[in-house]
Amino acid sequence: MQERWLCLCVAWLMLSLSPAAVAQEQSAALPIDAPASAVISSGSSGTGRSDASALRPGDVLVLTVPGEAAFETPFEVDRYGYVQLPEVGRIKVEDLSLDQAKAKLQQALAGIFRDLERFDVQLKQRQLPITVLGYVRKPGPVTLPAEGNVQMAIAAAGGLVPGAQLDKLQVRRGDETLSVDYKKYMDSGEAGLLPALQPRDLVFVPASPLIGNVQIEFDAATLAAGGDAGESGRAVKVFGEVNNPGSFTYKDGSSLVDLLMRAGGVTRFAGVERIRVINQGAPQLFDLKAYLDSGDSSRLPSIQGGATIFVPKQEDAVSRSASTVYIMGEVFHPGAYEGREGTTFFDILANAGGPTRFAESRQIRILRQDGSVENFDLQGYTEGLARTKQPAIRPGDAIFVPEKTDMNEKSWLKVAPNRAVMVIGQVTQPGRFEWSDEMSLLDLLAHAGGPTSQADIADVRIVPPGGKAQSFDLDRFVNQGGDVTSLPVIHAGYTIMVPELPQDPSDNKSQWIRQSKDNSIYVFGQVGAPGRYAFNDHLGFLDILSAADGPTAAADIHNIRITHRSEAITRVTKLDLSDYFETGDETLLPQVLPGDTIYIPEKGRPWLDEKKENTVRVMGAVAKPGRYRFNEDMTILDLLAEAGGPSATAYLERIVVVNVAKAQAGEDQARTFDFEEFMLEPDFAALPLLRPGDTLYVPERSSSNWAIFMDGVRDSVSLLSIFAIIGGL
Template sequence: MRRMLLLLLLIMPFSYVWGDTLTPGDRVFLQLPGEEAFDDPYTINDQGQLRLPEVGLVNVAGLTVIDAEQRVRQKLASIYRNLDEFKLTIMEQLIRIKVLGYVEKPGTVSLKPGSNVQMALSAAGGARPGAQLDKFKLLRNSNTKIFNYKAYLDSGDQTLLPSLKGGDTIFIPASSLLGNIEMNFDDMSIHERGDADEAQGITIFGELRNPGTFSFKPNMTVVDALMRANGVTRYADVTKIRVITDGMSYRFNLSTYLETGDTSNLPPIKPGTTIFAPIEAPEKTSTDDTQGVTIFGELHKPGTFSFKPNMNVVDALMRAEGVTRYADVTKIRVITDNVPSQFDLKVYLDTGKTDNMPEVKPGTTIFVPIEVKDINTTSRTIYVMGEAKAAGPYETSPGTSFIDVLANAGGPTRFADTTNIKILSNTKAPIAINLVEYAQNPAKYTLPTMSPGDVIFIPEKVDLNEKSWLKVTNDRAIKIMGAVYKPGRYEWHDSMTFMDLLAHSGGPKQQANLSNIRIIKESTAENKGHEVQFFDLQAFTKQGSPTNLLPNLNASDTVIVDELPHDPTDNKAGWIRQAAKDSIYIFGEVGAPGRYAFNQDLGFLDILSAADGPNSEADIQEILISHRNGKTSRLTRFDLARYFETGNEKVLPKVSAGDVIYVPKTESVADTKAVKVIGAVNTPGRYKWNNQMSFLDLLAMAGGPKQEANISNIRIIKESRVGKENVIYFDLESFINEGGNFAGLPRLEAGDTIVIDELPHDPSDNKASWIRQSSDDSIYVFGQVGVPGRYAFNRELGFLDILSAADGPNGEADLRQIRISHRDGNKTKVTQLNLSLYFETGDESLIPKVVPGDVIYVPRRQGDWLDKPAERVVRLMGAVNKPGRYSFNTQMNILDLLAEAGGPTDNAYIDRIMIVNTSCCGDKSQTFSLRDYVNDPSGSPLPLLRPGDTVYVPDQDDSVTEQFRQGIRDALGIITLIVLGAAL
């Protein structure tokens, strides 16, 4: 090892770039051949000394290499004789720096010349979380220099860091936010709630996402400060943000700034500025109660905090992260030196004046009470009463209008009479406001000005659902009767029209005669009788007449809307009212042949649909139409099937009033040309068939399947096949829902028969038709349900569907013990369901999946007495008609209990009813005579009975008299036996 070091020293070109003298921390090599103690290099300690073997400490700091070598040689000469080859060489020159304060490893570190503060800090393990980065100190001899390490980290400018020399000391201070007690550092808290003290920072609190105290930066605006707190919350009133700078209070409207972008109204921001966003932010530090400030009440983090000089109430509140949105900021209580005082934070934020701000000292107690509803009688209050969404007192400012107050109160409710709003004042006469007229024409309606103390009263509108006609007098009401949906008596206003009244009554019914509406006008002073007017609403709507042709209605008028016959074919009693010139006749194979009203706006298809269309036996290819003009007749033959095939409107014949339409019955079609459709279709029967038709064509000719048809299992019976192959099954439901190729439709031939089964009309109707339902499509429900049985089921349905199909559980069902047997054909698995828990939680994961083939069993409830705890019932036993456990409360007495149990039996001994009272300190017993109470209620008070007690009504056999009588009988029996024995 020594030889290697010698070789290195010989071949290395040394240039003393580190300096001319030795300093603490330098590493030197002492060349002394033959001595193993000098094989390793030595380091000059902080006192500038080398510790050498056999010699001890040698001072070399401040000496040149030659001088140091000479001094060491002199020291070694007393021990070692051969020093001809001794040489001192510098291997590495270092500087020693002390790094103290809030660092991970405080102490002295060795650095290379030219190292900076960051290297020294890194050698000491780095700064601890919570270190004050902008106030580092460099101590050199007796001088102290403060520098901003944070600014260096922000910019990377090394000129901001002082140069280091051996012997320097770097001190890292702790942040003032840490307080006096060592705690786990929450860097997220500092990040979110601020990183500056109250004097040099900006305090932001209230309805902000991260309130706190933050560092001030030059040219900072209010918006910059708000964004430093991550912006306002959704509860913030951005129109009334308050800013206090140099004792001046500013109000800032963030909403106006965002709309206009005008920066002229931005308040100035300086160190120490306080910003408050109305309705709702640094780290809490607990300390000694006598030396700290105790803050509690409606605050985000109440507690005891360190006292700081010149601390005020607002500073103290910010130490608790500001008040909550429930705090009453006008009644904050401060106790200093045992003298209580009250502080109004709201007044301070409005004015910025500190005259009434209580002094804060060590030991001060601050209480922020919760805001409670009290009577608001300030000099700026306006009251809103009646049918408003948020009625109550509201503080106003000069220029507040009636609409402003009404909008702040949420506006009128749907029950409000907005035509008769009143403003009440102590100085002016009441003013009526019609909000409806104002909404129709705001420019021509003048709203009154509001003054503090005024009352806005919004009355409730008249409930027209009540039958009392006195709610609306006759001079304000109009009546409508007949074929309207809501006939009755309605409140009337001159701004309404006939159409308003008709719409308010629900409109005319379908069978209303709109061409002859009658209006009865009440008698006037000039006309002693009433006047009847007629109005044709049907012609009015068709011709698009102007609104001024509507009848002029007034209050007290009566409108009558007559009703047409309910059925156009109902002409047995009312046909005479229908003129022959306005009628058309239709006979033959239609759903409802007869005589129908007809006009020139109608056509052939209209009259055919009015007669319910052709029935299944109609021959629609041979329809006959007789055209009559009163003198001659002309016959037309019409093929309706051709119209259905082509859709050509020109083939439809023109018919008019007086014509006769005859739909003949179709002739019998041979099986070789027909296909039969039977089952659940609208018009089953035999239909002509040709090869151009498809399965869907034939189904449409049969009127389509009925709603209750089972279209998932249609059977087609082929006449041309024999055996099992003559039946084909087709799933029309899957074809409709999932789609399919039309080539996949079953191919029909003349002579085939289509059978469409009908589902049960009632899901529980399986007594006669259950055999037609496949077990693969069925599910079974047994037990305590409304209609147990076997139900059709598919995989799109669920447990609740089948339970509701069975009319749900009945009153005897035990919802906690429902069992489902899942059967897959090979094995069975049983699932237990607590349906009551599902109803309580709504957790869909509790509902099991059921498939066709499963069995659901709802058991009978065994008894629910366990559901009633003993402390809420009274036990009644003995000679009563219905002994048992009864629910009991403090409003009941023993007579209620006996009455609920059906009263005592005929053999009950009511003179000595026993009651056992249960209490915390032991059970107590008492007796009660029902007979004495009946004879003298005032002299025999009812005993106190509480939940948890036990009442026992004894039998007559248990009475003392009965027992005495039994004893006499027994004694007489014994005597009789003795006498008989003696006689024998």
């Protein structure tokens, strides 16, 4: 009897929880007249908002769940797009419409609450949650009204701190950064200068570069004293004899006088006739006095952003006029002299007191204003030995009287560059040597003590002045012999560089820059010592691979790549080194030259490194699904074995093979294979053809038609059993 009552209770409970019963109960509880909502609700449109508009962070939602006190207060969408529901947790509603949000929230609440027929979602308020950082008084997150802007965000963060850079505000939105000229907005009041804010935006207020690297309290006078520039690249720097030197913001149309006035004007010690201006890298002089006397605006130099203005002291100004001639060196009174029309060389020399006893009177030089240099032999002229005439002196010229050479204290400075050759690098005594054209390269190296033990004599560099450097293989010349006439021709002014032999790339990485890329080959990947190695045309592929300590245990020697960068068109060669070791065929080894690159990949490298055209994808009910390398000698049986074989739930009667090659030719894209029938009656001719790039799919047995039919039968039997129990009552 007790068992019968227990069965009746179970049947009644199952009927009461059925979807039809719940729907009928909720329908009966639904009121006939539902009041209209005063805010935007799902399925309706509100002011300024359409059904297609999406929810975003900061929105305030009203959730209607009758009889639940926990839903009487509004819910706010947080900064991450989630809303926190009682007993359910966080549900993401960002970018959903009200109808979509209602459906998603109702689905989440259905597992906890029963009466959800009158459930509704309404948008009560729209807000802007953003973050304000930088030079504000209260940096951090703030919440603004929906129509909030940058000015309201700064006010919500407590306002700006003295020293804030107003013209370089930033609004960061994800990876995008918008620049805001807040100063221009404050000057004009043009609302279009402020970008519209969006939820989760970050407003950053930078500090002016003028405040320095030490945090101290500034007042307005202190900040204004150093100028108002915020961007060093566009700032105009004014210093020297001005009242308030500093960096000032460049404004279009600003003249030099405007910038001097912004710097407080010049002091009484200013040399206004020699103001120096560097504009876009070009220096020029400006005579402010002449401009003020004439009022000619064409005298004003053009000023661009980044210019530099220097006002020197009056006493520091160098005396110069249109007729000045300079004399310097070994004379008694060097300096600047005024030369009138008809002034000769001897007039200037006599006014300077004449040469001293240390003067080299045979090597006097006249430096012309146009940059040319003229030599004058004063001793030969006075003794009548030289046939040269007295040089003409023009305004702006300079006369230089050099010092005699002290033979007792010989200095390399005494040898003119046009009579010397420089030898540097790996020689015993590098230095600067006097040169004669009857000498050769071997004479010069012998005079320098010869190469050291670390010298790379296979790449001796000869650098002519103003020309292209050339390389000379002294090692081949010494070992194989050669004619002296084949030695490179050396002239005075040349530089001879004997480089150092390269060191181990795995040791002392700072030495790699000494090795020329034109004599190097690059080895990457799974080798003992990857790096950049010296290489010449006498070496081969195995030489460079051995120098790199050979492949490691993890190296994939079947897929070595050689990039031939030394050719006119770069090409890539693939090498299977295992074939070479099996056959010993030297023709399999590629020819490598300096500048080429050798890459040895790793065996178990990430699947992204494997091209899809070289692999076959195995999916479904196998032990190890994934991508596998495949060649033309393998079959579907090899591939299934490599993948660990089918699982216990595999549906072997309908294994699917997707042949990409056939799909591209316009034929069937897929075919099925009965693996179980093959195991009973093996016929290798019936095996489906697989090529690299194909896909093999082994379905689950639950996907078969019989499994689907049996699931339906079990559901029907369960339902009939329930009715049988009820009927027995």
